[in-house]
Amino acid sequence: MAAPRSFVWSRRIFLTVLAAFVALPVFVMVSSSLKPLQDVTGEFRWIPSGLTIRPYFDIWETVPLADYFVNSLIVAGAATVCSVVIAVFAAYAVSRYTFRGKRVFTVTVLSTQMFPGILFLLPLFLIYVNIGNATGIALFGSRGGLILTYLTFSLPFSIWMLIGYFESVPRDLDEAATVDGCGPIGALFRVVVPAAIPGIVAVAVYAFMTAWGEVLFASVMTNETTRTLAVGLQGYSTQNDVYWNQIMAASLVVSIPVVAGFLLLQRYLVTGLTAGAVK
Amino acid sequence: MTTTISTPAGQAGVRGKAPGTARGPRRPGRLRRIGLPYLLLLPALALELLVHLVPIVIGFVMSFKELTQFYLRDWTAAPWTAFDNFSVAVDFDAPVGRGLLHSFWITCLFTVLSVGLCWLLGTTAAVYMQETFAGRGLLRALFLVPYALPVYAAVITWAFMFQRDNGLINHVLHDQLGLTDGRPFWLIGDNSFFALLTVSVWKGWPFAFLIVMAGLQNIPKELYEAAALDGAGMWQQIRRITLPSLAPVNQVLVLVLFLWTFNDFNTPFVLFGKAAPEAADLISVHIYQSSFATWNFGTGAAMSVLLLGFLLLVTGVYLFFTSRGRKVSHV
Numbered sequence: 082m083a084a085p086r087s088f089v090w091s092r093r094i095f096l097t098v099l100a101a102f103v104a105l106p107v108f109v110m111v112s113s114s115l116k117p118l119q120d121v122t123g124e125f126r127w128i129p130s131g132l133t134i135r136p137y138f139d140i141w142e143t144v145p146l147a148d149y150f151v152n153s154l155i156v157a158g159a160a161t162v163c164s165v166v167i168a169v170f171a172a173y174a175v176s177r178y179t180f181r182g183k184r185v186f187t188v189t190v191l192s193t194q195m196f197p198g199i200l201f202l203l204p205l206f207l208i209y210v211n212i213g214n215a216t217g218i219a220l221f222g223s224r225g226g227l228i229l230t231y232l233t234f235s236l237p238f239s240i241w242m243l244i245g246y247f248e249s250v251p252r253d254l255d256e257a258a259t260v261d262g263c264g265p266i267g268a269l270f271r272v273v274v275p276a277a278i279p280g281i282v283a284v285a286v287y288a289f290m291t292a293w294g295e296v297l298f299a300s301v302m303t304n305e306t307t308r309t310l311a312v313g314l315q316g317y318s319t320q321n322d323v324y325w326n327q328i329m330a331a332s333l334v335v336s337i338p339v340v341a342g343f344l345l346l347q348r349y350l351v352t353g354l355t356a357g358a359v360k
Numbered sequence: 361m362t363t364t365i366s367t368p369a370g371q372a373g374v375r376g377k378a379p380g381t382a383r384g385p386r387r388p389g390r391l392r393r394i395g396l397p398y399l400l401l402l403p404a405l406a407l408e409l410l411v412h413l414v415p416i417v418i419g420f421v422m423s424f425k426e427l428t429q430f431y432l433r434d435w436t437a438a439p440w441t442a443f444d445n446f447s448v449a450v451d452f453d454a455p456v457g458r459g460l461l462h463s464f465w466i467t468c469l470f471t472v473l474s475v476g477l478c479w480l481l482g483t484t485a486a487v488y489m490q491e492t493f494a495g496r497g498l499l500r501a502l503f504l505v506p507y508a509l510p511v512y513a514a515v516i517t518w519a520f521m522f523q524r525d526n527g528l529i530n531h532v533l534h535d536q537l538g539l540t541d542g543r544p545f546w547l548i549g550d551n552s553f554f555a556l557l558t559v560s561v562w563k564g565w566p567f568a569f570l571i572v573m574a575g576l577q578n579i580p581k582e583l584y585e586a587a588a589l590d591g592a593g594m595w596q597q598i599r600r601i602t603l604p605s606l607a608p609v610n611q612v613l614v615l616v617l618f619l620w621t622f623n624d625f626n627t628p629f630v631l632f633g634k635a636a637p638e639a640a641d642l643i644s645v646h647i648y649q650s651s652f653a654t655w656n657f658g659t660g661a662a663m664s665v666l667l668l669g670f671l672l673l674v675t676g677v678y679l680f681f682t683s684r685g686r687k688v689s690h691v
Contacts, residue, residue: 084491088594092488099485102562103439103502106517113520121520125531167403174400186401193412194616195671197623200645200664201415203657204422205661207435208415233400233411236404265396294510306416311512323426325520339611342503351574 114330121325135332138277142318143327148306149193149313150335156309157292160231164239164288165281167232172243173269177255187244190237198297205230207300222304230298242287246280247273273328278320282349286342416668429655438658445662456650460663463646464636468623470642474560475617479610481561484567487602490576507566515630518552518559522546522631547632552640560627564620568613575609577600611682615675622671644668668675 082157084092114136116129140146175183209220215332220226254276255268263271274281314335317328340344343350410417423445431438451457485503489496506514513652521528523546546555567664579602587597625644628636635653636645647667 085594092493095484096488099481100502102501103506103566104529106514106521106562107505110513110517122526124535125526125528167407170400171404174397178397180394180397183397186405189413190404190408192672193408195619195668195675196412196416197644197647197664197667198625198669199623199647199660200419200668201412202417202648203651203661204418205411207418208410226657229407230411233407236407240404259625289510290510294512294626296512296629311510314512314516325526328516329520332516336509336513339510340505340508343504347501347504351570 098331110329110333110336113326114333116326118324118326121329122323125357129223133322136324136326137334138336139324140331143324144313144316144331146310146313146334149308149310150306152224152303153293153311153335156183156227156231157289159224159228160235160292161288163228164232164235165285166240168236168243168284169269169274169281171240172247173241173273176244176247177252177265177273187241190240193237202297202301205298221302222307223253224307227298227302227309230302231292232288232297234295235284235291239284239288242284243277243280246277250276279349279352282346283352286346286350290339290343410473416655419661419664422658423465423665425658427656427658427661441658445658446666449666450661456659459641459646459650460643463641466553466639466641467643470560470640471556471618471621474564474621476563477557477561477616478568478621479614481565482570483572483606483610485565485569486572486576487598489573490602504566506563506617507570511563511626512630514563515559515627518555518562519547519631520553548637550639552632552637556628556631556640559620559631561625561634563627564617566618571609571613572606575606578609579605587647615678615682618678619671619675 082339112129115132115134116126117131117133120126120129121133172179175187206221209226213219213221218225220334244348250273255263255272258272259265294311296311299309303309303312313333314328317324317331363544424442425431425438426438426441426444427435427438428445434529448454448456449460452461489500520526524530524543527546529546530540533539534543544551546552583601583605585595587601592600623644624642625648628642628645629648632640632645635641635649647660650663651657
């Protein structure tokens with residue numbers, strides 16, 4: 082059916098304004114990262130007085146950005162892998178079995194979404210320090226502690242979404258596999274997981290983004306050597322100068338991996354949400 | 361609409377009976393069959409316990425203790441104070457309580473506005489982009505960028521745009537449009553509320569857009585065809601079919617947006633630094649700030665517990681009123 086003109090026009094106007102709103106910071110980020118310092122410390126200019134790619138070289142010198150990058154990559158990568166594997170097992174149990182405590186489990190998992198992060202910041206800090214004192218396993222200040230924390234941040238949402246996704250995989254498929262001699266775990270990995278790839282990818286993207294973007298725990302629980310990008314970017318404002326062009330360049334550099342990954346995989350995210358969260 | 365919602369529950373009902381009846385005596389050992397789901401849940405359960413539930417219990421215990429910096433080394437040794445921390449937190453005539461109450465109201469207002477705007481923008485955009493037109497794919501990718509950008513990178517850029525002397529916002533408002541006298545401050549003073557709201561909506565609406573887009577795919581095409589046959593125009597179809605069909609999706613969406621916005625720490629923390637201006641003093645940052653500034657973690661814990669209580673109450677009431685007559689699928 083052809084859309085009426087009133088619809089087409091209101092759509093054009095609305096989407097144009099919205100696109101401008103969305104794109105504005107992206108424009109500022111890209112253009113400012115290519116400006117000389119006097120352009121970003123002085124009055125804002127739409128058209129820069131000169132173009133330079135110097136900020137992209139300087140960012141690695143002003144702060145040890147490469148180290149932060151590696152830290153973020155390790156932390157977010159490990160948290161993602163662990164969280165996806167754990168969520169797959171848990172979601173499989175909930176979607177395929179009836180057992181006592183199932184309802185309690187799902188409700189508890191869901192309700193952890195409700196907890197303000199600030200509520201367990203200090204207790205977690207105490208727990209990590211105490212575990213460190215008792216066992217010698219350094220959790221506080223280490224990447225391990227951060228990985229452990231982050232993987233549980235995305236876990237509830239991942240489990241919840243995967244349950245929905247696994248339920249959309251016909252039961253007959255994995256029951257047939259069980260009859261053909263697969264164990265339940267075999268059926269999970271040979272039938273359910275392959276059929277649920279879009280949902281799993283969506284969950285992985287979400288987990289990675291959560292870990293890559295987290296600020297609160299990163300700023301309390303890291304030290305000089307384990308600092309992530311979230312904290313590291315604050316290093317570009319010194320007492321005397323704020324290197325806005327370098328901040329923008331660094332922001333762009335740290336955003337590219339997640340934005341590129343997200344845009345490549347967004348199709349999966351939408352399908353994943355359709356099957357998982359929305360039903 | 362009804363079919364989509366009731367399917368999971370319906371299937372679950374059938375499924376409940378299936379395993380036992382089909383296989384009879386040849387099924388594997390009973391113990392293994394019963395133990396397996398617990399085994400599969402074990403890692404998730406252990407981690408949830410360690411990182412969420414135990415800290416909450418500890419936070420609860422902390423809220424009854426006089427936990428100042430002297431006791432941080434061995435927090436269990438801190439003296440019990442019964443409800444002292446709570447009475448300090450809710451004594452609205454004293455500075456601490458007044459600050460908390462102020463920050464609570466600010467957060468409520470902020471959350472209502474932010475969630476409302478995010479929902480409105482997300483739903484409108486999703487409905488408009490339901491049918492194909494030139495450039496739709498590109499636009500959709502652009503709209504997801506705020507969601508994909510790491511919080512600190514995006515918010516730092518906004519902080520730059522809101523700078524008084526060298527930011528884009530004042531340049532446009534004052535230099536180019538002449539709308540303001542002089543260059544207002546955006547990151548301190550009363551304007552900071554609007555600055556925070558802008559950033560929060562910019563960052564949050566794509567999630568609403570994503571969810572509503574996904575929800576729209578579940579509306580059967582036949583509904584629209586039937587309505588078109590009956591002579592309903594585009595606008596009528598949107599009002600009579602699209603929006604009502606989205607109701608179950610919206611119920612979940614609004615709840616999730618509410619919880620995320622109410623608890624948001626990252627946005628104000630990156631935008632304003634450790635101490636937010638009074639007009640934009642969201643409760644998470646307020647609790648963080650008052651715990652670390654005074655080193656009185658007992659009171660901070662009491663505030664957190666009160667906050668959790670409030671969120672539980674609101675969520676409970678919300679779920680009670682929205683899920684009546686409807687089963688939330690896999691809960």
